Amino acid sequence: MKALLSTAVGGPETLEMTEVDAPVAGPGELLVAVKACSINFPDALIIKDMYQLKPARPFAPGSEIAGVIEAVGEGVAGWSVGDRVIAGTGYGGLVEKKVVQAAGAYRLPDQFSFEQGASLLMTYGTSIHALKDRGHIKAGDTLLVLGAAGGVGLAAVELGKAYGARVIAAVSSEEKAAAARESGADDVVVYPHQPFDKDQSKALANAFKQAVGPDGAHVIYDAVGGDYSEPAVRSIAWEGRFLVVGFPAGIARLPLNLTLLKSCDVCGVFWGAFAAREPQRNAANIAELFDLWAAGKISPRVSETYSFDRAPEAIAKLANRQAIGKLVVTI
Known part of the structure; x- marks a missing residue:
């Protein structure tokens, strides 16, 4: 599968599109075919080693995704292949396939697009x-x-x-x-x-x-x-x-x-730390967001979409504080 990887400290221009092995869903996990990955300010920081989280290289930026479940790991209930899903990833979202924890995934209603779904959580x-x-x-x-x-x-x-x-x-x-x-x-x-x-x-x-x-x-x-x-x-x-x-x-x-x-x-x-430390309170907040979204009181504003190969452009635009609303990479 394709993955946009940070192999050296630097700006968006240092990212490399690479072929890597597709991951496999383990116990408690879901394998997601990524359809959209939104760009957030931490994506511009993490590739420069300026964010709180400093993953080992190579890694893909991209902190929230929307997609379709391709495989369900052992012990996972309530999810099936083909379900539409959104999830926070922290990093690693700018890939064609991504494994996520089932406990941190949320069902994306059919009336909302993948681009909007990838723009909600963070x-x-x-x-x-x-x-x-x-x-x-x-x-x-x-x-x-x-x-x-x-x-x-x-x-x-x-x-x-x-x-x-x-x-x-x-x-x-x-x-x-x-x-x-x-x-x-x-x-x-x-x-x-x-x-x-x-x-x-x-x-x-x-x-x-x-x-x-x-x-x-x-x-x-x-x-x-x-x-x-x-x-x-x-x-x-x-x-x-x-x-x-x-x-x-x-x-x-x-x-x-x-x-x-x-x-x-x-x-x-x-x-991010709140969600990790208090998952139940965070889940209640996310449930409230879905209710507000369904009621029309909130609506993620996707101002621009970028093809996968243009993802570095989206990160650069956000880093330069030129973005309005959300920039989303479609994969």
């Missing part, structure tokens, strides 16, 4: 865990989402609206602003590109404050980091929750006196 799984478990969001809250036009950002916008929050989307272009509004954002802040000097940082903080209103943002979902985090914290509500989701703009340095002045919480969000 972005919406991260965002529902962030907003519900870490941010304790509730109806009437004001939610500020940084990086609101990316995969996790749009998921946070949709989920915020589903939970009854007023959602302010912060993005870097008018094109991304339009996408956030289409996903339900009540207002949008278009921020400039970093780095910021003191006056620019203050101006952005004032823009956030004006958008969220005099009471501040009860929940801030920061999927950007860098120079954008401190201005966002300055707009937080009393006892607000600042959710640390990702750092494509760099790891932020926050003046901790701000957390004292606002009596706010800074909450880390590591969905």
Whole structure:
């Protein structure tokens, strides 16, 4: 079978399309013929050895897939050959066939495409865990989402609206602003590109404050980091929750006196570790996502699809923060 492998540390241009032996489903496993693999920010990091997880080479990037079951391992109940399935992989998804744990697989309803299915778990799984478990969001809250036009950002916008929050989307272009509004954002802040000097940082903080209103943002979902985090914290509500989701703009340095002045919480969000440590709570969240999807309250936005041989282009586009919604490789 074909596999797109990282054989050396580097960017997407170092990935190599290779023929490898197809895997075999063992006990508790499913062999999946991969139809679609979405691209996520960790895919750009893991091939540079910049992600928390550092697998031995060679390995394929690709952290979530959708496909059709080709074989069912010993001891697996409830699954049959031909079933449509989605699963998180951590890495290894950019292959023609992939073995996954049956316990971590979810049935993909017929009304949803493989491309959409491959775009649900990581972005919406991260965002529902962030907003519900870490941010304790509730109806009437004001939610500020940084990086609101990316995969996790749009998921946070949709989920915020589903939970009854007023959602302010912060993005870097008018094109991304339009996408956030289409996903339900009540207002949008278009921020400039970093780095910021003191006056620019203050101006952005004032823009956030004006958008969220005099009471501040009860929940801030920061999927950007860098120079954008401190201005966002300055707009937080009393006892607000600042959710640390990702750092494509760099790891932020926050003046901790701000957390004292606002009596706010800074909450880390590591969905992958949560899913591994608390599989039952994660499964309940995923079940809720399927209910919201069926009700039309969320819908994974696939903005572009790429053929298997063009997967490095998709990773490069995401790494350069040019993507809106989800980029998906069809296999």
